[in-house]
Each structure stands twice: as structure tokens, then as C-alpha cells.
Amino acid sequence: MKRPYVQLDVFAGRPGDGNPLAVVLDAHGLGDDDMQAIARWTRLPETTFVFPPSSDAASYGLRIFSPRREVPFAGHPSVGTAHAVLEAGLARPRDGLLVQEGIAGLLPLRVVGEGATRTIAVRTPPARVMAVAAADDPKLQAVLHGLPLGRLPPALMDGGRRWWLVEIADERALRAATPDWDAVSALAHATDSMGLCVFARSDDPVYYLAVRAWVGAPAHFEDAASGAANATLAAWLASRDALPGDTGFYRVSQGREVGHDAIIELLVDREGEVWSGGRACTVVRGEIDWP
Secondary structure (H helix, E strand, O other): EEEEEEEEOOOOOOOOOEEEEEOOOOOOOHHHHHHHHHHHHHHHHHHHEEEOOOOOOOOOOEEEEEEOOOOOOOOOHHHHHHHHHHHOOOOEOOOOEEEEEEEEEEEEEEEOOHHHHEEEEOOOOOOEEEEOOOOOOOOOHHHHOOOOOOOOOEEEEEEEOEEEEEEOOHHHHHHOOOOOOOOOOHHHHHHHOOOOOOOEEEOOOOOOOEEEEEEEEOOOOOOOOOOOHHHHHHHHHHHHHOOOOOOEEEEEEOHHOOOEEEEEEEOOOOOOOEEEOOOOEEEEEEEEEEO
């Protein structure tokens, strides 16, 4: 059966800068094993599957799979799928909002603009502080060795996925850092987390923070652009009254160290909700013929 299929670059205005995503725009009839097999075949960070919504409040239904497992929520798949759904004419915003129905519940996505300059931001699930640690915490000594730390203490945050968040003293040190993958993996497994998300403040006129996300489990890799990790970071900064700027809105640069150049937009609104988003572009349009 042939189904509409697209591949996107998310958090980018041009191909190659952001985080790739595959979207199957008509997943009706596909079972869990089918979707996992397709996600394993695409070999992209995530593949999403679009279904008719079961709730009148939703614009569409969504399931997200990595090559290894189903994912309850992730930022770049949510933003990218919304972009694909709009391009395909499968849904239209109501009062500037789409509503995504998935494992994480009904999540609104704010749509601003049209075409190549359109931005989409998803309101992310609430994140909570699991632990605040000292720099010399035994769990962190190996993974932080040689990194010049900033003023905020390391923290373990849970926003659907758990991340250790660590501020680095300056952007140059952040970009020059080489992760100790054995230490990142050990930390991830010991604390049931994704790994380490390190960030530094920047004087760049486009973005306020530079971010790197080192995944230690289930595989070892640096994420090119993570909307969920950055949303978790925004919640941590808001909890410490340490957001950059004074409006709750800021931009993040991520991915340069792995050959990308993504820009992610974050907003902590007056109610304390975190919105994570940016631009997306379609790179491949076609069909997937999967039995």
C-alpha cells in the first residue's frame, strides 16, 4: 500500500542545517510492529505517523518512533509533523493553533506566518527538577572532568525524557569540548537519563544560548537539534530565574559540532508554560510502499 511520505529538516530554514525527520502522512492500518519496522528502516532520529484524531479537540493524531522504540514526546518530530500536515492540507490552524493528539495527551502548536518563513512551536509537557547536584558529585566527576563550569549548579530534569543540564562558563569552551562517551553512557545508565545537555550563554546577535546534547543511552551520539531537551532546559532556567533576556523568548544555536546549524526558538509564557519551536523545510516528497 502506497502512503504519502515526506522527509524534513526541522529547526532550519534550509536543508542540512536542522534535525531530519520522516513523516508517514497516512498511517491508517499500520500496527505497532509495522511502524517500528519503518522507523528502523528510515534510520533517522525519529519517524512519525499521522492518524485521524479520536478527539474533536485535536487536529490530528500522532505517534513517534525512534529506530529502537516508541517515544511519548519529542520536540522536533512534533514541530516537523505539524509543518508536514499543514503542507499536505490535512489540517488548518484554529485561532493560530493546531492540536496534536498523542501519548503525551493533547498538545497545542502555535503557527505563525506562512510558507518558508512560517514558524511552529509546541507547548511542551511540564518538566520537573529531579535533583540538583554539586560539581564534585561522584556521579558527575568523570563526565564533567576538564569542563569549565558556569554559575548554575548541575541539575537532573524530567520533561518526558530525563537530562542532566550543566552550564559551561563560555561559548568557546562549550564548542571546543569533546565528550567522554564512556562517562556520558555511565551517567545515563546510572540515572535513567538520556545523558548530558551542556549550554553556555552567548553574545551572538541571533541566539542567546549555545547548546550541545550528548546522548549516552541507548546509543552514543550528539543530537543535532533537540526541541525537548531545550524545553527542559528552559524550564530549569525559569525555575532559577535565569532565563536569557527579559521577555521569556530566546533563540538557541545547536548542532554546529556535528555539521548542522539549527536555530531553536524557546518561549516561557506568563503562565510558565514552555513552547519550543522554529522553522522547518521539506526535502523529500513522495510515497512509501510498505506492505
